[in-house]
Amino acid sequence: MIYLYSFLFAGTICLIGQIILDNTKLTPGHITSLFVVIGASLDIFNIYDKIVQCIGGGALVPITSFGHLLTHGAMARAANNGFIGIAMGMFDFTASGITSAIFFAFIFSLFFKPKD
Amino acid sequence: MERKLYEKIVMNHKPKERRLRNAIVSFIVGGLVGVLGEFLLELYSYYLNISSSDAAVFMMVTLIFLASLFTALGFFDKLVNKARCGLIVPITGFAHSMTSAAIEFRREGFVTGLGANIFKLAGTVILYGIVSAYIFGIIRYFLLGGI
Numbered sequence: 001m002i003y004l005y006s007f008l009f010a011g012t013i014c015l016i017g018q019i020i021l022d023n024t025k026l027t028p029g030h031i032t033s034l035f036v037v038i039g040a041s042l043d044i045f046n047i048y049d050k051i052v053q054c055i056g057g058g059a060l061v062p063i064t065s066f067g068h069l070l071t072h073g074a075m076a077r078a079a080n081n082g083f084i085g086i087a088m089g090m091f092d093f094t095a096s097g098i099t100s101a102i103f104f105a106f107i108f109s110l111f112f113k114p115k116d
Numbered sequence: 117m118e119r120k121l122y123e124k125i126v127m128n129h130k131p132k133e134r135r136l137r138n139a140i141v142s143f144i145v146g147g148l149v150g151v152l153g154e155f156l157l158e159l160y161s162y163y164l165n166i167s168s169s170d171a172a173v174f175m176m177v178t179l180i181f182l183a184s185l186f187t188a189l190g191f192f193d194k195l196v197n198k199a200r201c202g203l204i205v206p207i208t209g210f211a212h213s214m215t216s217a218a219i220e221f222r223r224e225g226f227v228t229g230l231g232a233n234i235f236k237l238a239g240t241v242i243l244y245g246i247v248s249a250y251i252f253g254i255i256r257y258f259l260l261g262g263i
Binding site for chain 1: 146237256
């Protein structure tokens with residue numbers, strides 16, 4: 001059942017993005033930025049945490065979870081370290097994703113040539 | 117007047133975007149990526165015997181690795197052109213934009229090409245993610261007292 005929820009949730013997010021992409025002049029860059037901001041805003045009252053609990057992995061795959069994890073890490077540190085914790089913990093949960101994306105991009109760019 | 121005529125001619129010759137087909141394809145592909153994420157999450161938490169939050173990190177790194185590898189091998193671009201938002205909106209799109217920028221700009225040099233342009237497409241996600249998370253973090257800090 002959790003697979004069905006994952007399918008429906010991730011699919012719906014992508015569907016919304018595709019509808020925006022086809023019917024406006026916004027580029028994919030606009031859409032991913034928009035989804036990150038929405039994901040970050042949904043963490044103000046722990047809404048995204050509840051979505052992740054219900055849906056599981058499917059909610060962690062769309063880019064909205066990137067914004068959610070940014071806010072989530074910031075607030076987890078802010079609980080211990082006070083106001084400055086927002087800056088200290090910003091990358092706590094997303095560091096693995098960003099680091100590995102940069103690292104793999106660099107390594108693969110050494111070995112592969114662009115296909116034109 | 118001429119401009120309007122020109123726009124009319126352009127509109128007639130524009131390839132018709134099949135919006136319904138695009139929407140269905142991106143729904144299905146995006147959903148399958150979500151199912152793959154959930155499958156990897158359960159696989160890792162079962163076989164490596166780790167908590168689900170650690171397994172989520174493994175799952176994201178796996179998806180990023182696969183997207184980077186397929187982009188480097190050259191066939192991920194074609195998939196993205198077909199599935200559009202189905203692969204751009206999941207975390208795979210982030211890795212794809214970074215790897216394709218890295219591979220494309222490496223010929224202009226390692227510092228001025230690769231180093232300067234690797235965040236060309238993925239930079240907007242990080243920029244607006246951090247700015248919005250900072251602002252929402254401040255709001256939440258004052259509303260709920262940093263819980």
